[in-house]
Amino acid sequence: MIDDDEAIREPMKKILELEGYHVDTAKNGEEAIEHSKTNFYNLALIDIRLPDIEGTQLLTAMRDTVPKMVKIILTGYPSVNNAIDAVNKGADGYVTKPVTDIDSFLQKIKELLKKQEESEQFSETKVADFVKSRVKKLEAEKPKS
């Protein structure tokens, strides 16, 4: 949860924790990047205006540290340009403040995380299949003794 306003950060953290997630918070871009280097995160909620960096720039920066993370931009400046910019830079969602229907917001997060998990499982299966077929191929190529 990345936002410079504590009054936004803390209640949201608690809401997510009640849902059973483990939540870290950051009050600016630098802190967020620092966290992402040492920890693994499934999802980031990013305020579009941070004191040191634009939220959309943070998207690009964190693509390197946590590539597969789901990224949702939270904004108080709803505009089409902002939304396009966010999506182009790899945002998975774009939400305008204030989020009044928190239940469906949580539902959306759940869906995104589920998709992430599914795609991970899919990759795992693919990797397993690849390993299996490779092994078989190697075994076939092995000169018969």
Place this chain on the structure above:
Amino acid sequence: MLLILSALLFYYGFTQFQYYLASDVQSALFWMRVSCFWYLLVAFDVTFALVYANLFTKSRRVPLSILLYAPAIILSLYEGFAVPYQPSLEPWGWDYNYTGVFSYISLSWVVIAAAAFLTILGTKYWRAKGIEERTGAKYLFFGALIPVIMGVTASIIPTSFIQLPDLTVPGAALGFLLFGYGVFKHGSYMLTANVTAEDVVYTMADALMLVNSNSEIVQANKAACDLLEYTHAELIGKRIDTFTPDSTLVDALKRSNASAIETNFKKKSGQNIPVFVSESVIMTKPGNRIGYALISRDITDRKRLEKQLTDAQRMAAIGEAAALVGHDLRNPLQATTSTLYLAKKMLTNGNCDEAEEAVRLLDGLNDQVRYMDKIVSDLQDYARPIADEFTETNLPELIGEAILNVNVPPTVEININQDSFPTTKVNPTLLKRVLVNLILNAVQAMPNGGKLTIAINRTEQFIAIAVQDTGIGISNENVQRIFNPFFTTKAQGQGLGLAVCKRLVEAQGGQITVKSELGKGSTFKITLPTRKIGRES
């Protein structure tokens, strides 16, 4: 003048002509009496010369007129109704003869008038500078000389000695033509010759008042009377501050040599009008000031336009900022919705500990509501026109009240420095808002505590209030923009606080400035003009 002169000349010429050609004694006598007002023509000739020679000034107008026209009218009436004429028929027409005391009085008056007439125009001719003025003066001098010679010839030389008709009228007609030629052909300088400094002062559009060193009005022109709606007599002798709502003008007179100030005048109807007064000191010799010349101009229209302009600028800024303010409201709204959601969740769980936590969260919402209220009030403050209501205010008390309005943490030490306990005329509501804003900023700039110093200094002309903190300071780049609306470095805040301060201070005729050094702290200084020297207690 030439028109009046020609009318008088025509009257005299016509009556004389009728008299010459009269068919009998009765008729000749009648026309002779009708022509009696020729004295006025002579008097008017002299008036013309006086005006032309710049001697018929406003202050001399009445005595000179009496001197000229009173005898002229008396002589005319006497000649018209009481003189025992004895008309006689001469070869060229009717003529007359009379002797006695009246003829000598009449003759003396005419000789004196003619002498004055010639002397004035002759001197003018003698002293004329420049070819154009000289030529004009020459025509006028000879225009006067011809009828005078004719008149003197006819009056002085006895008819028994030389038999000649009275040629004064043809002579005057010729003189009149020369007058006209001189004035119209070479009279471009006549404007400067005719218009006296008094005329300029009297007719100028700006109000001019002469004020002596006791601030009493000793002279005022028409525009000044019109401006204040008083008659000339009502203005003279009154102190100038009778007509001002405060002592700004008199104070300005006391201290300066020559300057211009904006102040207000109070009209007779009680209405206050904004005026621009430029004053110059009148001295008889260096160092000896005897009074002041005040030129005042009504600047109601300018003030109105200035106000319209600043209002328009402000509204434009508000328009641009609507989106920004919208964003600023979204953050506390987000905090509110999240908190409400969380509290509801906790309360429905029915757990006692969680219920307490939920109540604590809901209490915290007050901060969000207060913050949103501040955003809206700041914007309103910025958009609202300011009324100028000044009251005598005790500044240290006002500062104390302002400090009470701010939640100052115990880590911040407050000092108030003052020379005395000055009261001054300010708008206490506005000044308090400014001080609250500045103190709040100072406290926020010192998250780890520090020293807040508020100093009041008073000079004769200004009251200065400095709010100094030992906080984080402001970078040079930001100092430039710090009073711009919607400029902020805070996470929470939409950058109207200092813009509002600036506006409120300027509305009271003051200034706000800032000095700051990163890491050392900032000093905001408010300078307000002293409206009245207050009592010190």
